[in-house]
Amino acid sequence: MSIQPSxxxxxxxxxxxxxxxxxxxxxxxxxxxxxALDRFTHGWLSMIAAIVFVIIxxxxxxxxxxxxxxxxxxxxxxxxxxxxxxxxxxGTNETGFDLLAQLFRGTQRDLLIIVISTSIALTIxxxxxxMAGYFGKVADxxxxxxxxxxxxxxxxxxxxxxxxQYPNTAGTAPGIGxxxxxxxxxxxxxxxxxxxxxxxxxxxxxxxxxxxASNFRIIFRHMIPNTLSTILVFATLFAATSIVAETxxxxxxxxxxxxxxxxGLLVSKGVDAVNTxxxxxxxxxxxxxxIVLATNLVGEGIRNAFDPRNNRVRD
Numbered sequence: 001m002s003i004q005p006s007x008x009x010x011x012x013x014x015x016x017x018x019x020x021x022x023x024x025x026x027x028x029x030x031x032x033x034x035x036a037l038d039r040f041t042h043g044w045l046s047m048i049a050a051i052v053f054v055i056i057x058x059x060x061x062x063x064x065x066x067x068x069x070x071x072x073x074x075x076x077x078x079x080x081x082x083x084x085x086x087x088x089x090x091g092t093n094e095t096g097f098d099l100l101a102q103l104f105r106g107t108q109r110d111l112l113i114i115v116i117s118t119s120i121a122l123t124i125x126x127x128x129x130x131m132a133g134y135f136g137k138v139a140d141x142x143x144x145x146x147x148x149x150x151x152x153x154x155x156x157x158x159x160x161x162x163x164x165q166y167p168n169t170a171g172t173a174p175g176i177g178x179x180x181x182x183x184x185x186x187x188x189x190x191x192x193x194x195x196x197x198x199x200x201x202x203x204x205x206x207x208x209x210x211x212x213a214s215n216f217r218i219i220f221r222h223m224i225p226n227t228l229s230t231i232l233v234f235a236t237l238f239a240a241t242s243i244v245a246e247t248x249x250x251x252x253x254x255x256x257x258x259x260x261x262x263x264g265l266l267v268s269k270g271v272d273a274v275n276t277x278x279x280x281x282x283x284x285x286x287x288x289x290x291i292v293l294a295t296n297l298v299g300e301g302i303r304n305a306f307d308p309r310n311n312r313v314r315d
Contacts, residue, residue, distance in 0.1 A: 039305040046301020049294040056291060060107035069098035071105035072259055083279050091279045093269070099280060103287060106263040109173040109256060110291070113246055114239045116174055120181025121238055125188030126231065130219050132189070133196025144193070147186050155183040156249075163254035173256055176249070180242050188234045195227045229306035236299030240292045247288060263288050 041047060068087065069075065074096035075088070083091040083099075090099040132143040159179050162170040169175045199205060200223070208218045224231075243263070249255045250264035257265070263284050270281030 036305040040301050043301045043304055046297050046304070049297035049301070052290065053294040053298060056107060056287075056294075057111060060104050060111065064101065064104045067101060067104070069101045071097065071101040071261060073097075080277055090283055091277070093277070093280055094273070099266075099283060102261050102266055103263070103284060106261050106266050106284065107287065107291075109260065109262040110243055110246060110264070110288075112173045113177040113180065113262075114242050116177025117180035117184060117242045118235050118239050120178060121185040121188060122231065122235060123185075124181070125185035125234075126192055126224065126227075128185070129189035129192025130196055130224065133193035134200055134215070134219055134223065136197070136200075140193070143189075147189055150183070150186050153183070158183070159249060160252065160254045163249065167257060171254065171257055172260065173262060176246060176255060177242075180245060184238060184242075188231070188238075191230050191234065192227055195230060196223060199223050199226055229303065232302045232306075233299050236295050236302060240295040240299075243288060243292055243295075263291075 064071075075086070075092060075098065076096055078086045078088055078092050079096050080094050081088055081092050083089065085091065088098050088100070090103070092098055128143050128147065132140040159176075162179060163176070164171075166175070170179060205218060205222060208222055213221075246255055246262060247264035247267055250262060251268045251271075253268075255264055256262040266284035267281060267288065270277075270284060274281040
């Protein structure tokens with residue numbers, strides 16, 4: 001189990017094309033962003049994936065306000081009913097909890113894990129990679145040695161120990177998101193560092209130095225936009241990986257626990273009933289598959305949108 005996409009996955013997905021977007025990117029970011037958006041919207045597969053992902057998010061957060069059943073309130077008159085029976089659209093489990101209501105809640109918790117873990121991983125990874133690549137020398141050596149140390153940490157053992165010792169904090173959706181983020185940024189930092197080492201030798205960076213621009217402005221106004229392709233592709237891959245990782249550790253018994261729920265917990269509980277109440281396993285599993293597939297397709301669309309070889313928008 002991995003809580004971060006491999007560097008090779010990101011390199012293959014992004015194509016390391018960001019520096020080739022043009023030296024003028026920092027000065028024409030709106031034009032470049034508009035071109036990338038146009039290319040993304042013209043990719044029908046990635047657009048469908050994005051729409052599906054948005055629909056899932058909207059449904060997970062809006063539908064519970066209108067749905068009759070609550071995820072934490074069982075129906076004692078409907079124990080293990082089949083989908084469509086007694087007003088339960090996707091059926092219930094052996095204790096009467098409505099599966100669709102729990103899918104709404106589980107999707108909410110998984111999305112929370114994605115937001116927290118990805119935000120932390122991006123913040124740390126971009127900061128460390130940018131500082132190492134831009135300043136180089138001592139800063140580069142110190143930061144990269146720290147990254148090497150972090151890569152040797154047995155993160156799975158730490159995750160399990162943290163969730164076991166502090167189930168009310170680490171074993172919750174926010175806690176899992178924080179842990180994933182803290183152990184998932186190293187690959188991004190190395191990718192950002194590599195691109196910064198190349199970018200800082202480019203003419204537009206030297207020109208910014210000559211004009212008296214501060215290091216902060218050069219990094220955030222000129223250099224980070226040129227690594228946007230890699231950052232966004234990493235974010236989508238990391239989001240998909242976070243869902244799979246949450247499912248894995250929850251299956252081991254160290255993730256989100258009752259009375260809360262998550263998609264991983266629903267799949268874990270549904271495994272035991274797959275032969276008698278198959279809907280308890282397949283519906284959560286299919287939803288996880290759709291979310292992961294949609295996220296990966298969006299990442300592919302982002303990669304194509306920022307690919308400089310797509311120099312015109314197909315009508």
